[in-house]
Amino acid sequence: MIDLRKHCIELLESRGVSLEAIADCAVYLQHAYFPDLKREDMIESVMDVLGKREVQYTIMTGIAIDKAADKGDIEDPVLLKMLREDDGLYGVDEVLAYSICNVYGSIALTNFGYIDKDKYGIVGQLNKKNPDGSYPGNHNTFLDDIVGAIAASAAARYAHAQEK
Amino acid sequence: MIDLRKHCIELLESRGVSLEAIADCAVYLQHAYFPDLKREDMIESVMDVLGKREVQYTIMTGIAIDKAADKGDIEDPVLLKMLREDDGLYGVDEVLAYSICNVYGSIALTNFGYIDKDKYGIVGQLNKKNPDGSYPGNHNTFLDDIVGAIAASAAARYAHAQEK
Amino acid sequence: MIDLRKHCIELLESRGVSLEAIADCAVYLQHAYFPDLKREDMIESVMDVLGKREVQYTIMTGIAIDKAADKGDIEDPVLLKMLREDDGLYGVDEVLAYSICNVYGSIALTNFGYIDKDKYGIVGQLNKKNPDGSYPGNHNTFLDDIVGAIAASAAARYAHAQEK
Amino acid sequence: MIDLRKHCIELLESRGVSLEAIADCAVYLQHAYFPDLKREDMIESVMDVLGKREVQYTIMTGIAIDKAADKGDIEDPVLLKMLREDDGLYGVDEVLAYSICNVYGSIALTNFGYIDKDKYGIVGQLNKKNPDGSYPGNHNTFLDDIVGAIAASAAARYAHAQEK
Numbered sequence: 001m002i003d004l005r006k007h008c009i010e011l012l013e014s015r016g017v018s019l020e021a022i023a024d025c026a027v028y029l030q031h032a033y034f035p036d037l038k039r040e041d042m043i044e045s046v047m048d049v050l051g052k053r054e055v056q057y058t059i060m061t062g063i064a065i066d067k068a069a070d071k072g073d074i075e076d077p078v079l080l081k082m083l084r085e086d087d088g089l090y091g092v093d094e095v096l097a098y099s100i101c102n103v104y105g106s107i108a109l110t111n112f113g114y115i116d117k118d119k120y121g122i123v124g125q126l127n128k129k130n131p132d133g134s135y136p137g138n139h140n141t142f143l144d145d146i147v148g149a150i151a152a153s154a155a156a157r158y159a160h161a162q163e164k
Numbered sequence: 165m166i167d168l169r170k171h172c173i174e175l176l177e178s179r180g181v182s183l184e185a186i187a188d189c190a191v192y193l194q195h196a197y198f199p200d201l202k203r204e205d206m207i208e209s210v211m212d213v214l215g216k217r218e219v220q221y222t223i224m225t226g227i228a229i230d231k232a233a234d235k236g237d238i239e240d241p242v243l244l245k246m247l248r249e250d251d252g253l254y255g256v257d258e259v260l261a262y263s264i265c266n267v268y269g270s271i272a273l274t275n276f277g278y279i280d281k282d283k284y285g286i287v288g289q290l291n292k293k294n295p296d297g298s299y300p301g302n303h304n305t306f307l308d309d310i311v312g313a314i315a316a317s318a319a320a321r322y323a324h325a326q327e328k
Numbered sequence: 329m330i331d332l333r334k335h336c337i338e339l340l341e342s343r344g345v346s347l348e349a350i351a352d353c354a355v356y357l358q359h360a361y362f363p364d365l366k367r368e369d370m371i372e373s374v375m376d377v378l379g380k381r382e383v384q385y386t387i388m389t390g391i392a393i394d395k396a397a398d399k400g401d402i403e404d405p406v407l408l409k410m411l412r413e414d415d416g417l418y419g420v421d422e423v424l425a426y427s428i429c430n431v432y433g434s435i436a437l438t439n440f441g442y443i444d445k446d447k448y449g450i451v452g453q454l455n456k457k458n459p460d461g462s463y464p465g466n467h468n469t470f471l472d473d474i475v476g477a478i479a480a481s482a483a484a485r486y487a488h489a490q491e492k
Numbered sequence: 493m494i495d496l497r498k499h500c501i502e503l504l505e506s507r508g509v510s511l512e513a514i515a516d517c518a519v520y521l522q523h524a525y526f527p528d529l530k531r532e533d534m535i536e537s538v539m540d541v542l543g544k545r546e547v548q549y550t551i552m553t554g555i556a557i558d559k560a561a562d563k564g565d566i567e568d569p570v571l572l573k574m575l576r577e578d579d580g581l582y583g584v585d586e587v588l589a590y591s592i593c594n595v596y597g598s599i600a601l602t603n604f605g606y607i608d609k610d611k612y613g614i615v616g617q618l619n620k621k622n623p624d625g626s627y628p629g630n631h632n633t634f635l636d637d638i639v640g641a642i643a644a645s646a647a648a649r650y651a652h653a654q655e656k
Contacts, residue, residue, distance in 0.1 A: 007242060053253060053488060054433040060243040061256045065229070073237040078171060079224040089217060089655055091598030092225045092260065098601065099259040102430035105382040106583030109590065113605010160381060163581055217652060218597040253491055255434030262437065266594035269546040270419030273426065277441010324545060327417055335570060381581060388571040389584045393557070401565040406499060407552040417545060420553045423591040424584065 004056040005047070011063050015138060017147055021122035022046050025151035028120050029111045030158055037158075045154035045161070055100050055150070062096050062142030069139040085133045086141045093142045097149035104153040107160070111152035116145065123148045168220040169211070175227050179302060181311055185286035186210050189315035192284050193275045194322055201322075209318035209325070218267055219314070222260050226306030233303040249297045250305045257306045261313035268317040271324070275316035280309065287312045332384040333375070339391050343466060345475055349450035350374050353479035356448050357439045358486055365486075373482035373489070383428050383478070390424050390470030397467040413461045414469045421470045425477035432481040435488070439480035444473065451476045496548040497539070503555050507630060509639055513614035514538050517643035520612050521603045522650055529650075537646035537653070547592050547642070554588050554634030561631040577625045578633045585634045589641035596645040599652070603644035608637065615640045 009019065023042040030037055049055055068074050069083040082090045094116070101108035115123055126144035130136055173183065187206040194201055213219055232238050233247040246254045258280070265272035279287055290308035294300055337347065351370040358365055377383055396402050397411040410418045422444070429436035443451055454472035458464055501511065515534040522529055541547055560566050561575040574582045586608070593600035607615055618636035622628055 002242060004242070011240070054255060057246070057254050057256050058259075060240055061229070064232075064238050064240055064243055065225070067239055068228075068232060068237060073232060074228050075231055076175070076224055076228055078166060078168070079228055082221070089599070089652060090221050091218060092221050092263070094598035094602060095222075095259060095263040096256065098598070099256070099434070103433065105431065106427070106586035106590070107581070109601070110586060110605045110608045113602045114609040116602050117606040160581060253435070253488060258434035258438060262434070263598070267597065269595065270422035270426070270591070271417070273437070274422060274441045274444045277438045278445040280438050281442040324417060330570060332570070339568070382583060385574070385582050385584050386587075388568055389557070392560075392566050392568055392571055393553070395567055396556075396560060396565060401560060402556050403559055404503070404552055404556055406494060406496070407556055410549070418549050419546060420549050420588065420591070423550075423587060427584070427587040 004053070005050050008050055008056050008059045011059060012147075015063060015066070015140070015143055017122060017126070017143065019043060019046055022147060022151050022154065025115060025121045025123060025148070026154040026158065029115060029152060029155035033159065034162070042154060042158060045157045046150065048157055049100070049104070049150050049153045052103055054103055055153075058096050058100055059146055059150075062093070062146045066139050066142050069141065083141050084135070084139055086127075086129070086135075086139075090141070093145040096142060097145035100146065100149035101153055101156075104156040105160075108149075108153040108156035111155050112149050115148045115152060123151070168217070169214050172214055172220050172223045175223060176311075179227060179230070179304070179307055181286060181290070181307065183207060183210055186311060186315050186318065189279060189285045189287060189312070190318040190322065193279060193316060193319035197323065198326070206318060206322060209321045210314065212321055213264070213268070213314050213317045216267055219264050219317075222264055223310055223314075226257070226260050226310045230303050230306050233305065247305045248299070248303055250291075250293070250299075250303075254305070257309040260306060261309035264310065264313035265317055265320075268320040269324075272313075272317040272320035275319050276313050279312045279316060287315070332381070333378045336378055336384050336387045339387060340475075343391060343394070343468070343471055345450060345454070345471070347371060347374055350475060350479050350482065353443060353449045353451060353476070354482040354486065357443060357480060357483040361487065362490070370482060370486060373485045374478065376485055377428070377432070377478050377481045380431055382431055383481075386424050386428055387474055387478075390421070390474045394467050394470050397469065411469045412463070412467055414455075414457070414463075414467075418469070421473040424470060425473035428474065428477035429481055429484075432484040433488075436477075436481040436484035439483050440477050443476045443480060451479070496545070497542045500542055500548050500551045503551060504639075507555060507558070507632070507635055509614060509618070509635070511535060511538055514639060514643050514646065517607060517613045517615060517640070518646040518650065521607060521644060521647035525651065526654070534646060534650060537649045538642065540649055541592070541596070541642050541645045544595055546595055547645075550588050550592055551638055551642075554585070554638045558631050558634050561633065575633050576627070576631055578619075578621070578627075578631075582633070585637040588634060589637035592638065592641035593645055593648075596648040597652075600641075600645040600648035603647050604641050607640045607644060615643070 023039045023046050026042045027037050074080040101112045126140040187203045190206045191201050238244040265276045290304040351367045351374050354370045402408040429440050454468040515531045515538050518534045519529050566572040593604050618632040
C-alpha cells in the first residue's frame with residue numbers, strides 16, 4: 001500500500017512547504033506557554049498530524065484544486081476567478097482546514113483562527129499577492145489554510161501531550 | 165453582478181439534479197412531523213438554502229471536483245483513483261456537505277446523516293455504481309453529499325419556520 | 329491523577345448506560361459492512377473513544393446538565409422547560425455530540441445522524457418519553473446524543489482500523 | 493410566546509455584558525477592512541445574531557453552566573474544579589462558541605479564533621483571573637467564548653452584507 005504520509009509530504013514540498021516551516025508555525029503558537037520550545041520538539045507532532053487519513057485526504061484535495069486553478073483546469077469561470085483571487089468571502093478553503101483541526105479538538109480550531117489572521121511565517125508567505133489581488137506564482141487559495149491547520153493541530157497535540 | 169443562485173441551479177441541472185428532486189428529499193425528511201407536507205411547500209426552503217453564499221460556493225467547488233474526475237483533470241493519481249471510486253474512507257465530500265448544514269444548525273446535520281445512509285430518491289440515484297465500484301456515468305463523489313445536505317438544510321429550515 | 333476514562337464509565341453507568349449497550353449500537357452501525365462483527369470486537373473501539381480527553385469532558389458536561397435538569401438546579405425557567413421536554417429545536421445536545429464525532433472524522437458524523445434518527449438500542453431507550461413529552465425518569469436530553477456519538481465514533485474507528 | 497432575544501440580552505447584561513461591548517469587539521475585528529466603521533453600524537448585526545434560535549439556546553445553556561459553577565450546583569467534583577479554573581484543555585466552551593459561528597460561516601470561525609487569543613475588550617475582561625487561576629468574581633468559562641463568538645459572527649455578517 002502507498003505511504004500516504006510520504007505522498008503528502010512530497011505534495012507539500014512540491015508547493016514550497018517544508019516540515020520545518022510548518023513546525024516553526026506550531027512552535028510560534030505554543031511560545032507563550034512553552035518559551036523554550038524548539039523546532040525539533042515539534043516535528044513529531046507535525047508527523048502525527050500528517051499520519052491521519054482525514055488530514056491526508058484534505059491535503060491532496062486542496063492542493064489538487066490549487067493546481068487546477070494554476071492550469072485553468074476548472075470549467076466554471078465564476079469559480080476559477082474566485083480561486084485565482086482568493087475571494088475574501090470564499091470559505092471552502094477554511095472549511096477544509098477546519099476538518100483537519102477538528103481531529104485535534106477545540107484548541108486546534110482556536111490556534112487556526114489566530115494564525116490565519118496573524119499570518120506568521122510560511123502561512124504569510126503563501127498569502128503574498130500582487131497589488132491587484134492576483135497571486136505572483138502558484139495559486140495557494142487552499143494551501144495557506146491547510147498549512148495553518150496542520151501547524152495549529154500540531155501545536156494543539158503538543159499542548160495535550162504535555163498534560164499527560 | 166452575476167446571480168449565483170441561478171448559476172448554481174443550472175450547475176445542478178447540468179448534473180441531472182432538479183429543484184423538485186431536492187424538495188422531494190426534504191419532504192421525506194419531514195414526513196413524520198408534517199404528514200400532509202407537499203413538494204410545493206418545500207420549494208421556498210430549497211430556494212432559501214440555495215441563496216446562501218456559503219452554500220453556493222460549496223456547490224460550485226464540489227461539482228468542479230466531480231467534473232475534473234470525469235475528465236481526468238487531476239494530476240495526483242492517488243486522489244483521482246479515490247474520487248472515481250468514491251472510497252468509503254474519503255470524507256472531504258461529507259466535510260463540504262457539513263458546511264452547508266452548519267448554516268441551518270444541528271437539525272440539518274442530523275437530517276443529513278440520515279439521508280446519506282438511507283439514500284432516498286435523487287441521493288440514491290446519484291450513488292448508483294457498477295459492481296466494481298466505478299460510476300456508470302458521471303462521477304458524483306461530491307454531488308450526492310451536496311444534494312443530501314441541501315435537502316437536509318431545507319427540511320431543517322422548514323421545521324424551524326413552523327415554530328415561529 | 330484521576331483516571332478520567334474510569335470516571336466517565338462510572339458516570340455513564342450511573343445513568344443506566346453500559347459499555348456493552350454502546351458497543352451493540354456500534355456493531356449495528358457496521359453490520360452492513362462486517363456481517364460477522366460481534367460485541368466483543370467493538371469494546372476496544374469504545375474504550376478508545378472513551379480515552380480521548382475531548383470526549384471525557386463532553387460526557388461530564390452533558391451528564392451534569394441532565395442531572396441539573398433532574399434536580400431543578402437551573403435558574404433560567406425558559407431553559408429548564410426546554411431541557412425537561414427535550415424541545416425538538418434545542419440543538420445544543422447535538423452540538424456536544426458532534427464534538428465527539430469530529431475527533432473520528434466524517435464517517436462518525438454520518439453514523440451519528442443515522443442512529444440519532446433510527447434510535448436503535450440504548451439510544452432509543454434513553455429517548456423514551458411520556459405521552460405529554462416529559463421524561464418518565466431521568467432527563468436524558470444530552471445523554472442520548474452523547475451515547476449515540478460514542479457509538480458512532482467507535483464504529484468509525486473500527487472501519488478505519490480495518491483498512492490499515 | 494416569550495421574546496428569546498430580549499431574554500438573552502437580559503441574561504448577558506446580568507453577567508456584565510452589554511450590546512455595546514459586543515459591538516465594539518465586532519468593530520475591532522472589521523477595522524482593517526472598514527476603517528471608518530462605528531459601533532452604531534454594528535449594532536444591527538449583533539441584533540441579527542442574537543435573533544437566531546441556535547444562538548439563543550447556546551447563550552442560555554452556557555450562562556446556566558457558569559451560574560451553576562458559581563453556586564457549586566454541579567455534583568461532579570472533577571467537572572466543577574475544571575469549570576472554576578477554566579482548565580486550558582477543557583474545550584466544551586469553545587465547542588458551544590463554534591456552534592454560534594457556524595451559522596455565519598467560515599469567516600466567523602476565523603474571527604473567533606483570533607479574538608479568543610487576542611482577548612480584546614470585554615472578551616479580555618471576562619477572562620480576568622487571580623494569580624492562582626481562579627476567577628475573582630463570577631465564573632465565566634463559557635461566557636467569554638460565547639461573547640467572542642457573537643462578536644465574531646456579527647463581524648462576519650457585516651462583511652457579507654457589504655458585498656451584496
